[in-house]
Amino acid sequence: MSASAEATVLITHAVGLHARPSVKFTKLAKTFAAEVEVAVAANGPWFDAKSIVKVMAAKAPKGTLLHIRAKGDGASKAVAALVDLVQRDFDEDADHARSA
Amino acid sequence: MRVEGIPASPGYAEGPLFDLDQPTASYKAKASAEEEQAALVSAIGKAVGRLAALIETADGDAAGILEFHIAMLEDDALSGPALAAIGSGQPADAAWRAALDGEIAGYEASDQDYFRARAADLRDIRDQVLRALSEEGGVAAPPGAILYGEDIAPTRFLETDWSEGGGIALKRGSTASHVAMLARSRGVPMVVGLDAPAAPIAGDALLDAEHGAIIFSPSPAETEAFRQSASVFADRLGAAKTFLTAPAVTKAGTAVRVLVNIAYPSDVEGIQIETCDGVGLMRTEFLFGKTLPDEETQYHAYRKVLEWAGGKPVTIRTVDAGGDKPVQGFTVEETNPFLGLRGIRLSLARLDIFRVQIRALLRAAIHGNLRVMFPMIATPEEYAQAAALFAQEQAALAAQGVAHRLPPLGIMVEVPSVALAPEDFADVAFFSIGSNDLTQYVMAAARDNAAVAHLNSVRQPAVLRLIAAVAAFGLEKGIPVSLCGDAGGDPAAIPALLEAGLRDLSVAPAQLAMAKAAIADAAV
Numbered sequence: 001m002s003a004s005a006e007a008t009v010l011i012t013h014a015v016g017l018h019a020r021p022s023v024k025f026t027k028l029a030k031t032f033a034a035e036v037e038v039a040v041a042a043n044g045p046w047f048d049a050k051s052i053v054k055v056m057a058a059k060a061p062k063g064t065l066l067h068i069r070a071k072g073d074g075a076s077k078a079v080a081a082l083v084d085l086v087q088r089d090f091d092e093d094a095d096h097a098r099s100a
Numbered sequence: 101m102r103v104e105g106i107p108a109s110p111g112y113a114e115g116p117l118f119d120l121d122q123p124t125a126s127y128k129a130k131a132s133a134e135e136e137q138a139a140l141v142s143a144i145g146k147a148v149g150r151l152a153a154l155i156e157t158a159d160g161d162a163a164g165i166l167e168f169h170i171a172m173l174e175d176d177a178l179s180g181p182a183l184a185a186i187g188s189g190q191p192a193d194a195a196w197r198a199a200l201d202g203e204i205a206g207y208e209a210s211d212q213d214y215f216r217a218r219a220a221d222l223r224d225i226r227d228q229v230l231r232a233l234s235e236e237g238g239v240a241a242p243p244g245a246i247l248y249g250e251d252i253a254p255t256r257f258l259e260t261d262w263s264e265g266g267g268i269a270l271k272r273g274s275t276a277s278h279v280a281m282l283a284r285s286r287g288v289p290m291v292v293g294l295d296a297p298a299a300p301i302a303g304d305a306l307l308d309a310e311h312g313a314i315i316f317s318p319s320p321a322e323t324e325a326f327r328q329s330a331s332v333f334a335d336r337l338g339a340a341k342t343f344l345t346a347p348a349v350t351k352a353g354t355a356v357r358v359l360v361n362i363a364y365p366s367d368v369e370g371i372q373i374e375t376c377d378g379v380g381l382m383r384t385e386f387l388f389g390k391t392l393p394d395e396e397t398q399y400h401a402y403r404k405v406l407e408w409a410g411g412k413p414v415t416i417r418t419v420d421a422g423g424d425k426p427v428q429g430f431t432v433e434e435t436n437p438f439l440g441l442r443g444i445r446l447s448l449a450r451l452d453i454f455r456v457q458i459r460a461l462l463r464a465a466i467h468g469n470l471r472v473m474f475p476m477i478a479t480p481e482e483y484a485q486a487a488a489l490f491a492q493e494q495a496a497l498a499a500q501g502v503a504h505r506l507p508p509l510g511i512m513v514e515v516p517s518v519a520l521a522p523e524d525f526a527d528v529a530f531f532s533i534g535s536n537d538l539t540q541y542v543m544a545a546a547r548d549n550a551a552v553a554h555l556n557s558v559r560q561p562a563v564l565r566l567i568a569a570v571a572a573f574g575l576e577k578g579i580p581v582s583l584c585g586d587a588g589g590d591p592a593a594i595p596a597l598l599e600a601g602l603r604d605l606s607v608a609p610a611q612l613a614m615a616k617a618a619i620a621d622a623a624v
Contacts, residue, residue: 018215019164019165019168019218019221020164020167020168022168023167023171027171048177051175051176051177052168052171052172053178056172056215056218059212059215061212061215
């Protein structure tokens, strides 16, 4: 069985896919068995979404249309969850309120 | 060869000796690429361990940065190129530096300020690992080893992987040291004050931390006998565990409340709240570590423990720095620190620092059943001054409209002047007997000196008489009295403490089961 899924999502968070969001993004990606990749352009290059070193290297600022694709078990679930995280601004505002 | 010592944390360990005293030097090249790779992996692991320990006391933003550093260090994509370079002949330090410098250059080349600024994080990550590599030559104690030497640093304890057993055997050291406390709370066997030869010893050893001894190069007969004792001890511990979940009751049906002592907010993660009656002592000096924590850091640390405890009481002690617990920028150098500016004396001398802690406590109080106590109180005036500071800060918070609550304020009974004249302190909300310091001050026997360990016992009649007097005074005046020293978790001392009238004992988490079992066996 080789399911696959792909989606794009706009990064609306103030400084983009930066350090703390990347931690959350890769941690979430790692919870899925599927192979997950991200890119800042439709034609790549594609980066391993489970590696924070690679995700940070994508250097995606605010306003980037982030491409997410997954292959294998739970591929569509993985893409949906990651898109949701980006759309929620990585829960950053809520966190900030808690620590204030 | 069997060498006697003093048990500091009960248990048995069998394994290879690891020399704690090997000199630390700059990074030394290893014999093979495999060893170089192992050294790098171990140094990365050590850097991650240090960061994880730091996170415990960091607030939101700082914790976020540390989490990012850990996530980067744990990513194979970062170490992969360095490990490959080692495979083709480079030493670990040069390979790591080159790999990270490549990453750093990538960030510096970014056209966005935010990503350019991350180069500093990468440099930090690079240097943490380089430090870890050179400090110990990249050698960590193998899992299950017995750490053996003169003394041990708390960071070394925290960095060691205890998941596969192991223990600590020290020629000096103390049963009251921070490491001894950590060892008891994590259940790591530890013996101190070993009368061992000065020359280094290697090979396998047997550590009997129930009776206090180590056997170097054991014979098959010694190993056989050791394993039998270890298995009996394990059975007893297993049997004690059956007492863990039930409230403590003596043979005669007397209920005893058993609480836990904790040092770090994270300590509560390994404890089931159902197994204890709350926190009898939360130390705060560890929070102070090497730097002074701000109000937010303290507030979050206290709140975490209060929320974990639900409605059960949590007694937090204001910072007890000084004595054997120096804090940079706070404590002072003294020739006789145990009789000097420590505990409440230091807090009252450094009001700028004390007020920060008071505000954090007042704010945290709304999140649970908080009680606050002051260490090293010797006179009623000290208590009155500390209580007045709480009232002042409470008024200030009220004026600013900040949510807060004034918790009950009590005192430690550890200076003999309080134990001898408790009637002078009739307006405190509660007494908590600090048996470690009370014993050392009554017996004039230092806690950290193995040579006078026989004098430093709570079961000395004079110490027990003082404890009984405080318990009787509390009963008469309706002032709760508890005990939070190491004696509370010592099965040999528990009958005498109950006999003295105590019904509230606070113990190290690892001693909960044994303490409850000892209570169940008491005739009181």
